[in-house]
Amino acid sequence: MSLSLKRIYAIFLKDLKDLSKNLYVSSIVILPLFFAIMYSRIDQPTIEIHYLIINLTLVSITATIQCAVIAEEKEKNTLRGLMLSPATVLEILTGKSFVSLVLTAVTILVCMNITGYMPENTVFVLIAILLSCVFYLGLGTLLGLVTRTVVEASVIIMPFLFLFGFGSQLQGLTDQYSILAFVNYMPNTQLIEFAHKVEDGLGFADLWSHLLIILAWGVAIGILTIGVYRKREMDE
C-alpha cells in the first residue's frame, strides 16, 4: 500500500493552522512546562523527575491534543468529509498525528533544557520515546473516536492523564497491593525503567525487553483504533 505524502502533509498543515487559532487546546502545553520550571529549582533532579515530566508530556500533549483534534473533527462533522475522500485510514490518521507529534517533540526538548536532562545515550532514549508516542497517539485517537465532542473528550482523558502521567508513583505500593502489579508493565513505568538502565550504561541486550513491552502497547492500541475507525466509517 502506498501512502500519499501530499495528503498527509495537507492534513498536517490544516491541523497546524487550525490549532494555532485554538487557544483551548493549545493552552494544555503549559502543564508540563509548569512542572518542568517547578522541578528545575531542585538541585540535580532525578530520573524519576525527568520522566515524570516526559510522561506527563506524552499523555497531556501527545494523547490529549490528539484526542481533542479527532473529537473536534467528529463534533464539527468534518471527519465524514475526510472519510469520503480518497484518503486512506492510514493517511488520515498519520496526517492527524503529526501536529501532536511536533508539539510533543518541542515540549520535551524545552522541558529537558529546563530541567537539565542529558541522557547517557540519546539514540536509545529517542527510540523509546518515539515508540511511546505511537501508543499515546493511538490512545488519543481511540478516545477521540469514541467521544462525540471536545468537552466529552477532555473529560474521558482525565483518568488516563493520572494513570499514565503520575501512575508510575504507584510502583512503590505494588508490594503491598498485588493487584497493582500491572503498574510495572505500564508504558510509562517501562519508560522510566528503561531510562534508568540507559543511565547505568547498559546496552541493547538489557534494554530490548522494555522496548518490546512499549511496542506491544502501541500495536495493541493501534489495532483497536483502526477497528473503531472502520466502524465509524460505516454506519452512523
Place this chain on the structure above:
Amino acid sequence: MENVIEVNKLEKVYGTQTALADVNFQVKKGETFGFLGPSGSGKTTTIKILTGQLRPTSGDAQVFGHSNSALNHQSYRQRIGVLTDNSGLYQRLSIYDNLKLYCDLYHVPVQRIGEVLQLVNLTDEKKKLVSKLSKGMLQRVLLARTLLHEPDLLFLDEPTSALDPANSKQIHEGLRRLNENGTTVFLTTHDMSEAETLCDRVAFLHKGKIKLLDEPKNLRRKYSDSTITLELKDGREIVLPGGSEGADVVYQYLSTNQVVSIHSNEPTLGDIFVDITGRELV
C-alpha cells in the same frame, strides 16, 4: 442508455426498524434523478449505502459497475462527490484553506478553487473565515468542495433545505450547468418544486418502498384531471371539465369579455404524492 446506478431489492433494517423494504431503481448516465419522500422515508439511508457508508441488510446496489462491497474503495471515491445532510467545514480556516485541503486530498491543482467558487458565486469571499459565513454561503462552499475533483456522479442530500429562495436558485443554476456538462446527479429533497425544476426523473419513496417513478411531466399528465379554471373579472373562479362541454362555457365567457385568466389544472408533484400515499410531503 448506460446505467450509472443500479439498485435491486435493496433492504436496510436498523435493529427492529425497517428503513428500506424493497427498493429498485436505475439512474442513467447524465441524468438528474430526484429521490423524494417525507422525513424518515429512507432517503439518507439510500445515499449512505450508495456512497459506501452503510452496508445494506440485503439486496444489491451497484454504482459504475462496482458492487456494494467495493463502494468504499479509493478509486470509487475519486469519481463521486457527496454532500451529506450534515457535512461540516473547518470553522477557524478561510474558505480558500478549506478548499485547498480538499484539492490535495483529491490530487487536484489549486486552480480549481477559483473555478468552483465562480460556479457558486463566492469568488470575492474566498479569504473569509468559515465561522463568519451565513448558512447559504456555507452550503455553497460545501457544494463547491464536492465539485473540486469534477466528479462523474454527485450525491446531494437535501442541498437546498434551510436556504432562502435566492440561494436555492443559485444552487439550482449551478447544478443545471454541471448537468449540461454530463455530470449525473442523484438528489434527495422534500421540496417538490425543486424536483420539478431540476429532475429528469423522480422517484417517490414512502415507507421504504418506491411508490412511483417517472418523468415529472408524465406524472403530471397521468394524474391530471384535465379540468380548467377560469378567473373572472367579477372575482369569481369557476372550474370546468375538459372536452366540448367546458369549451362551450369558456367560449361564452371569453366572447363577453369577462375573463382575467385561464388555467389548466395540472397537479403538482406534491398533489400526486398526497394522492398516492395519503400523506403530505414534509
